[in-house]
Amino acid sequence: MYHTLKFTYLAVLATQIGLGRNCTYDLTSTGNTLITGNCGTCPGTAITGFPPGVCTGTTSAGGTAACLAEDACLSAYNNARAAGPTVALPAADLGGMTLPPGVYTFPTSAGSLTGAVTLDGATNATGQFIFLLATTFEAAAASQILLINGAQACNVYIIVGSSATVGAASALQANILAYTSVAVMNGASNNGVLCALNGAVTLINDALTTQSNCSSL
Structure with a gap:
């Protein structure tokens, strides 16, 4: 499994996890995708669309680095699933909400984002925002994740029980770990x-950027 990323750290509840890159069985890009970081797949070896897509780091098709990254993604996924205590969200759509750090569950098995959600680090700038979904997550076109008061993208996790979809022209700031694709x-x-633990990562003219390590690490 695998997709794109750079050597950095994923921390879930203060557990440091070295994450080398995005993870998936297949990595497919259409058009001029730009990945600032490394690219790879494990256990699959299919990487297509590069070029014309660009991966600024190294590429590993079923290699050791990609497989280590996949293992790190799985550990992060499982750590997040075990996180708590949890807070129940008032609605399945995150759009319009402003949230402090926490571990959030949805009132339905699937969740979504329409418009913008604001993640506020005022109470804890190094706090983590963990969103747990039983099945799918879908961000509508032009959706946004906004970070204020010191909140950091490296502390945002969307943990998806099946597949995640990011809509056209969206601008997200999150680690998206999906069980399927x-x-x-x-x-x-x-x-x-982006980690697809049992499926493919599919990209179309996208811009994916590696985060710096969180200041909390």
Whole structure:
């Protein structure tokens, strides 16, 4: 499994996890995707669309580095699933909410983002924002994750029980760890890790950027 990323750290509840890159069975890009970081797949070896897509770091198709990254993603996924205590969100759509750090569950098995959600680090700038979904997560076109008062993208985790979809022209700042697949639609961006533990990462003219390590690490 695998997709794109750079050597950095994923920390879930103060557990440091070295994450070398994004993870998936297949990495497929259409158009001029730009990945600032490394690219790879494990256990699969299919990486297509590069070029014309660009990966600024190293590329590993089923290599040791990619497989270590996949293991790190799985550890992060499991650590997040065990996190608590949890806070129940008032609605399945994050749009319009302003949230402090916490571990959040959704009132339905699937969750979504329409418009913008604001993550506020005022109470704890090094706090983590963990969103737990039983099945799917879908960010509508032009959705945004906004970070204020010191909140950091490296501390944002969307943990998806099946597949995640990021809508066209969205601008997210999160580590998206999906049990099955991740699809990023045309012209979207994400500051964070994408991991598809049992499926493919599919990209279309997207901009994916490696985060710096969190100041809390």
